[in-house]
Amino acid sequence: MIILRNIKKYYKLSNESIEVLKGVSLHLQKGQLICLLGESGCGKSTLLNIIGGLDYADDGEYIFHSINVREFNEKEWACLRREKIGFVFQSFNLIPHLSALENVEMSMTLLGKSKEERKRRAIELLNMVGLGDKLNYLPNQLSGGQKQRVAIARALANDPDIILADEPTGALDSENSARIMEILKKISQQGKVVLVVTHSQELVSYADRIIRMRDGKIIENEDVAHATEVEDVDKSIGNKSKKLDLLTTCKLSFRNIKNKKWRNILTALGASIGIFGLSIIMALGNGVKQKLSSSIDEATAKSSLTVANEQFAVLNENDSARLREIKGVRDIYPYNPFQISMKTKEGAKATSSAESLSPRKYAEIIYGQKYIVKGRFPDDQRDEIVLPERIAKKLFKDSKEAVGKNVSLVVQLMSLKEIYPTVNVHATIVGVVKNNSIPLLDMVGISYGLSQKIMKESIGNSTSALSFTIIPSSIKDIAHLKSEIKKMGYKVQTDEESQNEINEYISLASIALGMLSGISLIVSSIMIGIVLYVSVLERTREIGILKALGAFRSDIRRIFVTEGMLIGIIGGVFGILGSIAVGKAANYVVTTVMKKSNLDLFQFSFIQVVLLVLFSGLLGVLASFVPANKAAKQPAVEALRHE
Structure with a gap:
């Protein structure tokens, strides 16, 4: 079943190579409990690790089920350990955050067995080793003997051909040691190879075969009892490369x-x-x-164009005349932004941004039907303004009271290029408009005529403006107008495009x-x-x-x-x-x-x-x-x- 021929192992210490195993040859048979004896440092644990694929020989042959496995790579050895080899360690080596049941299930999980099959097999094995009442106990809730029995159950989970036990009783008292050895003896009688590494002479009585090592060599290899007769079924070595499933991976990580x-x-x-x-x-x-x-009315977002100079300079009558010549222009009028301070007769004050309104005839096109919520739209020829509800309440507490009241205004044209002088005027509040969704964008509306008066006093020309608003003959003309205006060197966009910008x-x-x-x-x-x-x-x-x-x-x-x-x-x-x-x-x-x-x-x-x-x-x-x-x-x- 397992044949080792002339196995050698070297360890490097600094620049020196130390030979740990010196040509070890060995044949392990089914149905035997084999004790591998020797003092510490003789190479017995190294030999066990090589048999289990945890370490690798530097020379020699390792035959497992008629296959030389010494040249196996890491993944092939992992598959072999999953199916054919079970380990029992002196320090138990249970995963501390998994229960006894989950520890036993783990090797079956790696082999890809179903949840139901894993649980059934794990419970069966834990009952066999006398721990059926400890299924959900964590390792730190178990005694040393109980931990080792869980480890044995785990080693048997995938029905391996060989059990490798490295000092399985080293951390146990005599009573638990005897119990563990009896379990291992029964396992060997079921037709498995059980190789126990120990330096204790007391365990020899359980052995069917005794192998002694000294200085990396086998010095004695003696059968002390007949091996259990087992039908020699040569199982093939599988290559089940199923990966750990996502649920188990998450469980281990989360734990x-x-x-x-x-x-x-x-x-x-x-x-x-x-x-x-x-x-x-x-x-x-x-x-x-x-x-x-x-804040932008969808119905009016594309109904007009705003035209400005690329350098943000003031536009004049010549610019207006050039723009009017473009086919598709229905009308053009100046648009100007202002900073405004307001004061009522009662002394209430408010500051806000302001804008010149369109001529009244275009109010619905530019501002939509729901622009005015109280009062009316300003008359083009009068000094009138409209206030957002928020500002009206600030000045008069109740926005309804604002309509019809007179206020003093200090107005200044806002420009990125120049600072313009302030202009003092008086105006009548004739309407209240809906608040902007963003308070900072609330704008006082100044009538078309009043805004022209302010511009004349500010820069000396009532028809000049920081930008012009163009009313197209049809919305279908928007694309054509934009193209032509851009060719003339102006910056042009709709309200929708301004918002996008x-x-x-x-x-x-x-x-x-x-x-x-x-x-x-x-x-x-x-x-x-x-x-x-x-x-x-x-x-x-x-x-x-x-x-x-x-x-x-x-x-x-x-x-x-x-x-x-x-x-x-x-x-x-x-x-x-x-x-x-x-x-x-x-x-x-x-x-x-x-x-x-x-x-x-x-x-x-x-x-x-x-x-x-x-x-x-x-x-x-x-x-x-x-x-x-x-x-x-x-x-x-x-x-x-x-x-």
């Missing part, structure tokens, strides 16, 4: 996160800072864009702020990487256990990558919840405390929230690659020796 919950919670909180910043910025951008969109600036600002949050994300990713690196060091023995059970490198890597992903997702959820709490609180302050109704500045998108959480998980995955690769590359034999 470790739970075991170190405070450390991982703090790490997740650190990871949440960047997501919090991005979420708040995106929510604010959503809110501002939505309010800008709602503002949205672009908001997006750029969001990106700039998001880059600052990106620094936090980089730092948090490094934090996750460090925490996982520490986790790898702490769980080195667990990595060795999983490899001894037949886990592939990819399985080990996936466990730690999944752990990084889970920490990232938890951090993302923390960040999202924090940003929603802050955003909702800010909205409450603005709408309730500051009495700015319907002004939800922070608006969260479900899709954006989900994408941010997934992005946080992706960062966790990226951060985990280095520690996960380190874990995957750990040699099994060295990992099992780790303290």
Whole structure:
């Protein structure tokens, strides 16, 4: 069944090569309990590790079921261990955060057996070793003898051909030692090879065969009892390369996160800072864009064109004349923005932005039907204005009282190129208009005639303007007009395009702020990487256990990558919840405390929230690659020796 021929093993110490196994030859038969005796350092554990594929011979032949397996690669050895080899260790090597039942199930999970089959087999084996009442106990709730019985049950889970026991009674008292050896004896009588490495002479009485080693050589190989007769069924060596399933991977990762919950919670909180910043910025951008969109009447957004000089210089009569010559122009009139201070007879004051209104005949085209909510649209020939509801309430407490009242105005033309003198005028409030969705965009409307009077006093010409509004003959003419006006060297756009331009600036600002949050994300990713690196060091023995059970490198890597992903997702959820709490609180302050109704500045998108959480998980995955690769590359034999 198992034949070793001239097996040699060397270890390098500094520049010196030390021969640990010196041409060991051995034939292991079914149905025997074999005791491998020898003093510490004689090479017996090294030989056991080579038989189990945890270590590799440097020379010689290793025949397993008529196949020379010495040249097997790491993955082929993992498949062989899954199906054909069971391990029992002196220090038990149970995974601490799994129950007795789950520890036994683990090797079957790696082999790809169904959940029902795993559970049935694990319960059967634990009952066999007398632990049917301890199924859900964690290793730290079991005695040493009980732990070793769980380890034996785990070793038998996939019905292997050979059980390799390295000092299985070394950490037990005499009573438990006897019980463990009796179990191993019964296993050998079922037709399996049971190889027990020990230096205890007391265990010899259980052996069917005794092999003694000294200085890397076998010095005695004696049968002391007849092997149990077993039908020699030569099982083929499979190559079941089924990977650890996602559910088990997540369970192992989540259990470790739970075991170190405070450390991982703090790490997740650190990871949440960047997501919090991005979420708040995106929510604010959503809110501002939505309010800008709602402030423009869809029916009027494309009904007129605004024309300005590329250098933001004042346009004059010559510019107006040139523009009127374009086919498709119905009318053209000046448009000017102002900064305005208002004062009532009672002494109430308010400051606001203002704009020159269109001639009355175009009011519905430019502003829509619902522009005026109280009163009327200003007369072109009179000194009249309209106020947003918000400003009317500020000046008169009740916006209804504003209509018909006279106010003193100090008006200044707003320009990016020059500072213009202020103009003092008086005007009558004849209407109240709906509030803009964004208070900063509330505009006082100045009648067409009054605005021309202000321009004449300000720059000496009533027909000059910072921009012109063009009314097209038909909406179908918009594209043609834009093309012709651009050819003439002017800047031209509709209200809708103005809004889109503002949205672009908001997006750029969001990106700039998001880059600052990106620094936090980089730092948090490094934090996750460090925490996982520490986790790898702490769980080195667990990595060795999983490899001894037949886990592939990819399985080990996936466990730690999944752990990084889970920490990232938890951090993302923390960040999202924090940003929603802050955003909702800010909205409450603005709408309730500051009495700015319907002004939800922070608006969260479900899709954006989900994408941010997934992005946080992706960062966790990226951060985990280095520690996960380190874990995957750990040699099994060295990992099992780790303290």
